[in-house]
Amino acid sequence: MSSATRPEILGGSTTAFGRRRDGSGWRDWVCEAARDALADAGLEAKDVDALVVACESEVMALQLTPGSIIVDDLGLTPREVVRVESGGASGASAVRHAFIHIASGLARRVLVVGFEHAASHLAGDDVRLLYGLSFDADMEGIAGVTATALYALSINLHMQRHGTTREQMAHVSVKNHGNARFNPLAHKPMAIGVEDVLASPVVSTPYGRLDCSPLSDAAAAIVIAAPGQGPDSDGPRVRIAGSGCATDYARLGDRAEPHSFAAKARASAIAYEMAGIASPADDVDVAEVYDPFTGAEIQSIEALGFAGDGEAGPAMAAGDFDAGGRLPVNLSGGLIGQGGAPGASGIAQTLAVDRILRGTYWPEAQPSRELRRGVVDTHGGICTTSVVHVLERMG
Numbered sequence: 001m002s003s004a005t006r007p008e009i010l011g012g013s014t015t016a017f018g019r020r021r022d023g024s025g026w027r028d029w030v031c032e033a034a035r036d037a038l039a040d041a042g043l044e045a046k047d048v049d050a051l052v053v054a055c056e057s058e059v060m061a062l063q064l065t066p067g068s069i070i071v072d073d074l075g076l077t078p079r080e081v082v083r084v085e086s087g088g089a090s091g092a093s094a095v096r097h098a099f100i101h102i103a104s105g106l107a108r109r110v111l112v113v114g115f116e117h118a119a120s121h122l123a124g125d126d127v128r129l130l131y132g133l134s135f136d137a138d139m140e141g142i143a144g145v146t147a148t149a150l151y152a153l154s155i156n157l158h159m160q161r162h163g164t165t166r167e168q169m170a171h172v173s174v175k176n177h178g179n180a181r182f183n184p185l186a187h188k189p190m191a192i193g194v195e196d197v198l199a200s201p202v203v204s205t206p207y208g209r210l211d212c213s214p215l216s217d218a219a220a221a222i223v224i225a226a227p228g229q230g231p232d233s234d235g236p237r238v239r240i241a242g243s244g245c246a247t248d249y250a251r252l253g254d255r256a257e258p259h260s261f262a263a264k265a266r267a268s269a270i271a272y273e274m275a276g277i278a279s280p281a282d283d284v285d286v287a288e289v290y291d292p293f294t295g296a297e298i299q300s301i302e303a304l305g306f307a308g309d310g311e312a313g314p315a316m317a318a319g320d321f322d323a324g325g326r327l328p329v330n331l332s333g334g335l336i337g338q339g340g341a342p343g344a345s346g347i348a349q350t351l352a353v354d355r356i357l358r359g360t361y362w363p364e365a366q367p368s369r370e371l372r373r374g375v376v377d378t379h380g381g382i383c384t385t386s387v388v389h390v391l392e393r394m395g
Contacts, residue, residue: 006239007102009391010109010230011040012222012351017187017339019120020217026061026117027073029219034074034113037221042231048223049107050080054094054114056087056342056380060130061117070113080107087134087380088290090114091220091346092387095376098224099243099389108229115219116341127215135381136250147292148212150382152204153252155295157259159206162310164298166206170197171316172294173210173336179323180333182364187216187339197294211294216339220347238354241373242277242390244270250384261383264303268377268388272305275390277373280305284327284390285371286356288349290378291334300377301329304388323367331356331365346378350389357393 013036015029038044051074053067063069067083086093091114098110118127133141135150158164174194180186192210200208223230224240246266252258268280277283287306291297301312306327307320315321321329332338332352335345353374355361376389 005103005227006241007099007224008227008230008237008239009350009354010043010223010225011037012220012347012354013037013040014185014220014344014348014351015218016185017216017218017341021120026115026219027069029217030070030113030115031073033219033221034111037111037223041223043109043223045075048076048079048109048111050101050110051076052094052097052110052112053081053083054085054090054112054343054347055083056085056090056116057118057130060122060127061115076111086385086387088292088342089346089378089380089385089387090343092349092376092378092389093245093346095222095224095346095350095389096243096245096387099240102224102226109223109225111221111223112347113219113221114343114347116343117217119215119217139251146204148204148207150252151293151296152207154258154382155293155299156206158295158299161259162313164295164310164313166198167194168313168317169206169211169294169298170194172291172297173197175322176291176330176334176337179331179365180337182362183333183338184362186333186337187214188337189333207293207295213292213335213340216341218339218341218344218348220344220351222347222351236358236393236395238357238391238393240389241392242271242273242275244268244274244388245386246270247385248383250381252382259299260309261299261303261379261386263383263386264300264377264379264388267386268304271388271390275373275392277390280375281307281327283373284375285373286331286353286367287327287329287375287377288332288352289329289334291330291336292340294336297329297334303383304375304377323365328367331361346376346387349376349378350391353391357391
């Protein structure tokens with residue numbers, strides 16, 4: 001696949017992340033995001049060849065067949081629809097499936113929509129139970145294991161191996177909540193300090209409440225097309241220059257190094273090779289990194305090659321990944337600041353990097369220097385499934 005044939009991003013839209021109390025539901029949000037994405041792309045529904053739908057949990061949405069409902073709601077019948085689920089990587093996996101559709105020649109233009117509806121209509125304990133069952137239900141979920149506990153086990157071993165500290169992880173929360181202040185769609189914009197994070201109530205050691213991303217309702221949509229299949233554009237476009245996916249053992253205890261994200265290292269290596277990136281620490285200008293917990297961002301930064309093993313914590317505290325640092329990470333606020341809605345998050349991340357590279361992101365969050373390449377990173381489970389995209393500005 002030559003670089004000249006890589007799929008391009010034509011447009012997209014994201015609803016606000018948060019707990020929706022206005023009587024609307026996921027179908028309303030999906031229709032809003034899809035309508036605005038098509039308008040942003042300068043297209044109509046009839047111009048789309050296929051629809052890819054991302055939703056981590058149809059149980060939480062109380063709709064077992066969201067794909068067939070959405071293709072009808074959007075007026076896209078009889079076009080192809082496929083529903084994608086990869087845990088927290090569901091949104092990014094849907095983008096990858098659109099990439100595959102276009103790269104294979106099966107479609108010229110693909111609409112990708114993703115959503116999650118759990119924050120505003122389900123009790124917190126019920127959501128935690130369901131997320132526990134998203135791991136190995138027979139061996140872990142039935143025992144009451146939670147996502148937070150498993151992430152905590154992984155980062156505790158990272159701390160033992162590399163000396164990573166709670167203070168270093170707290171810098172992730174300060175950065176991401178702070179970046180979210182410039183994102184009007186964010187769920188948790190906050191001006192906090194390291195001491196606030198360290199003093200927040202313990203959830204599962206070493207994680208306190210401010211180390212954790214919130215559960216959010218949201219929808220996002222993006223239009224991806226083969227080169228030359230979109231309307232003329234006055235400004236630069238961004239293409240998906242590389243895409244990678246890899247998996248790891250479902251249970252932490254089966255992994256040789258449960259403190260590191262091996263699937264992410266493999267997925268990013270695939271994406272980097274496709275995009276022609278030899279040194280991600282030098283060749284990547286901006287990144288949206290999957291951060292369900294502060295420590296997970298540090299583990300992800302190392303797996304993505306932005307820092308060596310054990311080096312991401314000190315680099316985080318030194319400001320390397322701040323908005324004005326050498327490689328800004330999560331200018332959107334990430335999951336911790338913008339919000340966590342697995343079906344929508346990977347799509348929203350892709351749109352954030354697209355707009356940052358084009359220089360059209362939220363004004364106060366847009367870097368002043370010109371950027372060429374960005375990375376979109378997500379994973380499901382404790383990095384059991386990893387999806388990584390490399391985006392590149394053309395022109």
